[in-house]
Amino acid sequence: MGDDSEWLKLPIDQKCEHKVWKARLNGYEEALQLFNRITDEKSPEWGKYLGLIKKFVTESNAVAQLKGLEAALAYVENAHIAVKTAGDVVSGVVTKVFNQPKARAKELGTDICLMYIEMEKAEVVQDELLKGLDNKNPKIVVACIETLRKALSEFGSKIVTLKPVVKVLPKQFESREKAVRDEAKMLAVEIYKWIRDALKPSLQNINSVLLKELEEEWVKLPTSPPKQSRFLRSQQDLKAKFQQQQAQGEESGEEEEDTVVAVDPYELMEAVDILSQLPKDFYDKIEAKKWQERKEALEAVESLSKNPKLESGDYGDLARALKKVVGKDANVMLVSMAAKCLAGLASGLRKKFGTYAGQVVPTILEKFKEKKLQVVQALQEAIDAIFLTTTLQSLSDDVLAVMDNKNPSIKQQASLFLARSFRHCTQATLPKSVLKPFCAALVKQVNDSAPEVRDAAFEALGTAMKVVGEKAVNPYLADLDKLKLDKIKECADKVELPGGKKGAGGGGAGEKKAASKAPPPAEAQTKSSAPPKKTSGATAGPPKKGKAVSASSGKPKKNTESKDFTESELSVEVCEERAAEVLPASCLEQLDSANWKERLASMEEFQRAVETMDKMAMPCQALVKMLAKKPGWKETNFQVMQMKLHIVALIAQRGQFSKTSASIVLDGLVDKVGDIKCGGNAKEGMTAIGEACSLPWTAEQVVSLAFAQKNPKNQAETLNWLANAMKEFGFTGINVKGFINNVKTALGATNPAVRTAAITLLGVMYLYMGAPLRMFFEDEKPALLSQIDAAFEKMQGQSAPAPTRFTKKTGNEDECDIAEEQDEDVGGQDIMDLLPRTEISDKITSDLVSKIGDKNWKTRKEGLDEVAAIISEAKFITANIGELPLALKGRLSDSNKILVQQSLTILQQLASAMGPGLKQHVKTLGFPIITVLGDSKPNVRAAAMATLQAWVEQTGMKEWLEGEELSEELKKENPFLRQELLGWLADKLPTLRSVPGDLMGCIPNLYACLEDRNGDVRKKAQDALPTFMMHLGYDKMNKATGKLKASSKDQVLAMLEKARAVMPAKPAPPAKTGGAKGPSETSRGVSEDTADNKPEAKKVRGGVAAKKSATTKKPAAKGMKDDEDRSGPLFILVPNAKEQRIKEEKQLKILKWNFITPRDEYLEQLKTQMSTCFAKWLQDELFHLDFQRHVKAISVMIERLESESDATISCLDLILKWFTLRFFDTNTTVLMKVMEYLKLLFTMLDRENYHLTEYEANSFVPYLLLKVGESKDVVRKDVRAILAMLCKVYPASKVFPYLMDGTKSKNSKQRAECLEELGCLIEGYGMNVCQPAPAKSLKEIAIHIGDRDTSVRNAALNTVVAVYNVCGDQAFKFISKIDIRGRRLALQPSRVQMSGLQEIIQRTPMALSFASLHRKNPTNSSSQARQNAHHSESSHMPIPKEFQLDLDMIEMDQSRVNELPDLVQHKLDELLEPIVIPEPKMRAISPHLDDLHNSTASTINFVISQVASGDINTSIQALAQIDEVLWQENKAEVMSGHIDQFLIATIMQLRLIYNTHMADDRLDKKVIFKLYSCILGNMLSLFSLESLVREASMGVLKDLIHGLITLILDSRVEDTEEGQQVIRSVNMLVVKVLEKSDQTNIMR
DSSP, rough: HHHHHHHHSSSSHHHHTOSHHHHHHHHHHHHHHHHHHOOTTTTTTGGGTTOOOOOOOSSSSSSHHHHHHHHHHHHHOOOGGGGGGGGHHHHIIIIITHHHOHHHHHHHHHHHHHHHHHTTHEEEEEEEHHTTTTTTTTHHHHHHHHHHHHHHHHHHHSSHHHHHHHHHHHHHHHOOOOHHHHHHHHHHHHHHOOOOOOOGGTTTTOOOHHHHHHHHHHHHSOOOOOOSSSOGGGHHHHHHHHHHHHHHOOOHHHHHHHHHHOOOOHHHSOOBOOOOOOOTTTHHHTTSSSSHHHHHHHHHHHHHHTTBBOOOOOOEEEEEEHHHHHOOOSSSHHHHHHHHHHHHHHHHHHHGGHHHHOOOHHHHHTTTTTTOOHHHHHHHHHHHHTTTTSHHHHHHHHHHHHHTTTTTHHHHHHHHHHHHHHHOTTTSSSOOOHHHHOOOOOOOOOOOOSSEEEEHHHHHHHHHHHHHHHHGGGGGGGGSHHHHHHOOOOOOHHOOGGGGOSSSSSOOOHHHHHTOOOOOOOHHHHHHHOOOOOOOOOOSOOOOOTOSSTTTTOOHHHHHHHHTTOOOOOOHHHHHHHHHSOOHHHHHHHHHHHHSSHHHHHHHHHHHHHHHOOOTTTOHHHHHHHSOOOGGGGGHHHHHHHHHHHHHHHHHHSSOOOHHHHHHHHHHHHHHOOOOTTTHHHHHHHHHHHHHOOOHHHHHHHHHHHHHHHOHHHHHHHHHHHHHHHHHOOSTOOHHHHHHHHHHHHHHSSHHHHHHHHHHHHHHHHHHGGGGGGGTTTTTOHHHHHHHHHHHHTTTTTOOOOOOOOOOOOOOOHHHHHHHHHHHHHHTSOGGGGGGGBGGGGGGGGHHHHHOOSSSSHHHHHHHHHHHHHHHHSBOOOOOTTTHHHHHHTTTOSSSSSHHHHHHHHHHHHHHGGGGGGGIIIIIIIHHHHHHHOOOSHHHHHHHHHHHHHHHHHOSSSHHHHSSHHHHHSSSSOHHHHHHHHHHHHHHHHOOSOOOGGGGGGGHHHHHHHOOOOOHHHHHHHHHHHHHHHHHHHHHHHGGGGGSOHHHHHHHHHHHHHHTTTTOOOOOOOOOOOTBTTTTOOOOTTTTTSSSOOTTTOOOOGGOOOOOOOSOOOOOOOOEEEHHHHHHOOOOOOOHHHHHHHHHHTTTTOOOSSSSSOOOOHHHHHHHHHHHTOHHHHHHHHHHOHHHHHHHHHHHHHHHHHTTTHHHHHHHHHHHHHHHHHHOOOOOOHHEEEEHHHHHHHHHHHHHHOOOOOOHHHHHHHHHHHGGSSOOOOOHHHHHHHHHHHHHEEEEHHHHHHHHHHOOSOHHHHHHHHHHHHHHHHOOOOOOGSOOOHHHHOOOOOOOOOOOHHHHHHHHHHHHHHHHHHHTHHHHHOOOOOOHHHHHHHGGGGGGGGGOOOOHHHTHHHTTOOOOOOOOOOOOHHHHHHHHHHHHOOOOOOOOEEEEEHHHHHOOOOOOOOOOOOOOHHHOGGGGSOOOOOOOOOOOSSOOOHHOOSSSOOOOOOHHHHTTTTHHHHHHHHHHHHHHHHHHHHHHGGTTHHHHHHHHHHHHHHHIIIIIOOOOOOOOOOHHHHHHHHHHHHHHTTTTTTTTTTOHHHHHHHHHHHHHHHTTTOEEEEEEEEHHHHHHHHHHHHHHHHHHOHHHHOOO
């Protein structure tokens, strides 16, 4: 009993550790009760048991263990910190609980494991359970498998990672224990429920009987997918939804589909390392002369390559060996085996094999010349498997190279390969840039003499048509006749895409039905950031009224229009008949009259007829042929010719003008373009034809015609017209390559006008193409090249103008769309692709490759020198460089560092020579460059970084970020490599708008770098952290920390929080002008932007709206429905919506509107908030990329401001937030419109007697002050006007701190303007406006007297003068401490243009020598002060305000600082007159709080501001109202958040009484003591409310105590009877302050 009584007295945690099992049992029971009682999951009580929970589980006594398990379960379920114990506790459960005979113990152990999973520790639990499967005790193994099964059944395959579980299943099926096998079988059935057939490949090697049993069980399972029934703590929303479904007993089929997890069987398999298993003599045998030995080597590889998943490694040597067998071995059986090996490698490695694809594919394509079916099938399997590891774009050069091969078998198999490849493509992965060259090659094969080649080409074209749509392919089939087109369409109909995917092609009712259900384009754009995909018959813009949406129906009318538009040339007789139908007879008769006056009259009639003619009835070809009729373009009379040329322009503008008609007249127009009198009309005609038939086509025809002539005048004027036309139409679709030769001819012309015109044209082209344009002319003479450079320099910094003319749409809208697509394809082509390139693969011989790999370093150097010479001689090369990549890769790891650097130099040379084609070598050569970054020598690392940058300029970042290679490099524990690589990523990632998802694979290695031993690595990792976060997001990176150790996780999470605060915003989409690039861009454009096929149209970076591309079609006129939508209210009045937003921000449920530049999350949040109370169309306009839409939206808001004032006020916070985004715009038009609206808005708010809340002001005022430092005077003027209005709807005392913050800006204009505004506020509202305290504020203002900027110094001094004008000598107390430079500035007499008083300077030597020390009446209103400020600001002459500083004198002054200068002498008689202090004018206070303001907070702020009033009665009234609030318990809480403000106002009033009122003999002392009584009464009431008093800060309490002690010691108070009562009250108050205040603050 003695022992019992001893441990019974112990606390619970000590009982749980007691050596007596009964004590522990009792401890566990009490702990269980305690854990169930604690309601706060973050209670400190939980921490006491953190280290004991594992002992609860591993209890040696079976009886006590049950209670311990129950207590542990309660702890895990209720304690927030329980997650820290997951690993230890689950490990204890596995080893000490699962082996127990009692079922209850096992059940509790399982529940604990499942509870840890619910607490987001699934990975830890799963790892421990999988470790338990290796235990020798079968009971533990069975329990672990059972727990895994239950976890999977309840939480689902998204929470439980199946790959490691599937990996260990086969081993469990081999167990001797039947119970283990049975449990494993049940687990396999459970896994099959979730992933279905994806499980089968992983279990193919188990016992066949067991597999058959499993398959029988799998068949019995229901076909509907299972659902997650238990949820993580972070999935409570899903839990609620699940419970609701269970309650209703309904299940949606669509939702069921959503729960199916698509699992790739490949991901569940274990990778096999076959490189280490290759026979040691493999490479010798594969080169053996005997085919049997080669076969033996291939059989070994074939058996290894059958493994479905292979470990990544360097397969380069193996791939080259197999390639050699395929290409050169005479034994066809061995060729088949090698091809099968390649197919196996490609299937097993997947994307990792893409590195070797470019080396192997050309050989396979060449080998298709083999006739034997067995070989062809093996080669087909190989090339198909290789295609899946790479992209069609990277193989395009190799495939196109064999499309012109003489061997029909090769051409046939290449086309069939394309057909099979197209089936795996989509519209996104088969863009026009890839499709166009393939279609051109296939069209040639359609006309091949061999029928098998033709059939294969038809199949390939049909497949392409099925995948991307008839509309996308048709432009490339224009030269084919109807029979061939029908054959292609027939093939397209037969094509079946894998997986049941629907292509974009085809036609019929099904497609028409789909098209009819398509949403309007405007809606589609708002719902998705990606552009709407064009269907077969849909136009780019909204469908026009009366037009069919689908073209597949083939209506007769459309066919007729198409026939007219693509008309064939008509005979002269037919043209005469058609012209006679529409032209007067007299007109036709006089066309060829010998009398020029009759011909002129005929032209006039002709013009009138054309002007009145209907577009559809105008026979354009017939009319232009009549104009060309003799004398035609040889007309000698200039008046007739001018009229004739003008009529051509009219016909082109008003009719359906075809290219056939254009061809008839262009020759004549070009012939007259150089004519002085008729040249203008000829250019007008060519421009009209450009609008009708597209500028690219017209320009190409015109230039070729001009240079076919010998007239230099015509050539020069044609080039001048083209230069101007490019500016008007934009550069989209221009065939640069077609012009270059003619421009070169013009540059070599003897006529200077032609050369000048050519150079002018090049200058215009430079606007769109940039610096790479010069590459075409590097072979020109130096003198001419200098002229070209001069023309380019003139264009530097200019941007291409927005197009003003566009190709018009005629009858056949679809055909115009096709033409546009062609144009876009050509215009979007990379300029580097236009350069003539040399094939150097034939020069990279095997001898040269062996030389580069020689053992002797001098020989290796010779080989590298030869390579450098080859590249230098070729200048521009193709992407096919033979075996050079692998040879250079070996040299990057050379032991001789000189050769490494030489290799890097060659790689830089290779980058500039190859251009964008370099992309396909990134995996082979690019990542070895990154490996060199780990070299110990700085000069080698610097060379590697320069090479890497050169490569990235050509390839973009996408190829580098895709795949696992980058992660593998970062994984290497080389500090130099990690430093350089992380620094490079930190530099590049912020420039990208999107990144591949593979970047997430780098995160574990990035976290490892954060804890690297090397300090430089850690620093670089921390710098890179925000750049990773900007793309991956905080949530993903936070989730990735789950795999870290507890100690590491805490550190990384802290770093993530810091990175989150400085995370950069993604760059804005580039603004497009005329569909072309500006000169500042490189030729390839921003390849990073093209890394993602989804353009991020939703982004508004910094509020700057990008201009729309000129190629974008103008939408059709809006229908009546759209007009009706816009006629509704702009804003929807939602009750309490604003209050809810304020509440959510306070609770941190949403982001606080606080940023340096607006990020995406802020924009998305604002959009979401606006969606409930803004009209849909208005929100779309406000967030549109085009700034003009913003201007229109603001105009509508201005129109509706008065009529929707209530709704505007209800949405005021959102409106102001949107306008803060516009403050980050650089567009002046938008900015001025914003200012116009804001001025009207604040006028309306003042009229409605509305007062801004703190929430609204915090979201708006700081950003408004950013624009007060704007360089444009007109903007600054508007901002100051808005600030003046703002003080009418928001207390000036609260505006004051914002202005003080503005004085800390780096922008000197903003500092100066904010200081000027501070002076205006002090003049207009007195010293009470200076918050939190006048002394503190004025000290900060005085600091700016020493500013470097003149305007800031002047503004600061003017503000101080304003203070002196208001409060006189007291100003010196506020600003008594100024640095020496400030005193020198203030005391310099040559700087002070208005005199001060010497006696004041003598009295206050540390104070400022004010420019005007006359006491001025502070009656000037704030508006008058602002007018003065504007006047001085706008004047160019140095007009003084109160004073002006002479900067030159400051620099020349060498006098000692302590010597006081002589002041300028002035007449001082007026100073002898008594100074009259005006009575302060204060606004009367309303007797009722509720009547004064709509907002409680605004009311309290206003009343508190009156407490410090200089008028005693006003102060007493304010104190009375506050006292009334404090006495009512139910209302006292409204003072929360205002305590410091109230105490500061009270302290200020105490000082005012002490310094001013008590010293004024004119005032009745009874009134002063009444004020004292009110103050002390308020204080006693306040300090009886402990909850409010604890809000008082340390500094404020210190000032209050100081003020009270000063009052006690005031002899003027002690001498009176009322004063004694005041002192007693003060003593009581001091006691209260000490008792009720926060002890930490009051005692510090």
